[in-house]
Amino acid sequence: MSTLLTRYPAYLQKGAEFADIQQALEPEVLALWQARDGMMEQLNVDSATWGLKYWEQALGIPVELAKPAAFRRSRVKSKLRGAGVTTVAMIQSVAESFSNGDVEVTELPERYRVEIEFVGSIGTPPNMEDLTAALGEIMPAHLGWDYVIIYKTWDGVKKNTWNELSAYTWQQVKESDLNG
Incomplete structure (x- = not known):
């Protein structure tokens, strides 16, 4: 039937x-x-696939089909979040859309700068090039910005025993948050 x-x-x-x-x-x-x-599905940035190019075109973002969809989505979201007056909350929202983690933004008005600290992850977040481009579009011309990236220091690593660390590669140790 x-x-x-x-x-x-x-x-x-x-x-x-x-x-x-x-x-x-x-x-x-x-x-x-x-x-x-x-x-x-194409009307939602999070589920769009072939429709991402229309989002990018509408927002004036270069269409780069060779880039992964996740990176293209983060650029679209950043552009959507970046509309209007630039505020600390907006900068934080844009940075978080690229970093996949929490971000703290500190204003330094005496230096005409903003500090963007990636507190939700250790190591360099992915897609920093596109984040820099997005910030260049939303930040007022008279303000600069600095990134603060958290890395595992040797003092932090020394808090662990060799037995605890033997299961990890050096790269994993540097970018992990193992009790330190």
Whole structure:
């Protein structure tokens, strides 16, 4: 029995001609439903795939199909968040959209600068190049900014025993938050 046919009352389902028509229409209707669902996914930046290029074009962002979708999404989100007057909260929101972690922003008005500290992760966050470009678009021309990136120091590593660290590579030790 057809999926479409089950949507109709039982007295209509019993008619052979009606059932044949519904079976003939079913592949086309299902294709339309799938197309509709696919289109709806493109209207949300988090689920967009082929529709990312339209988001980028609408926001004046260069379309770079070779870049991963996650990076392209973060640029779109940053541009959307960066509309309006630049505030500390806006800078924080834009930086967090690229860093995948918490960010603290400190104003340094006497130096005409802003400090952006990546407190939610250890090591250099991904996609720093695009973050810098996004900040260049939203920051007033008279303000500069500095990044503060947290790394594991030797003092922090020394707090662990060799047995505790033997399961990790040196790169993992430097970028982890192992009890220190």
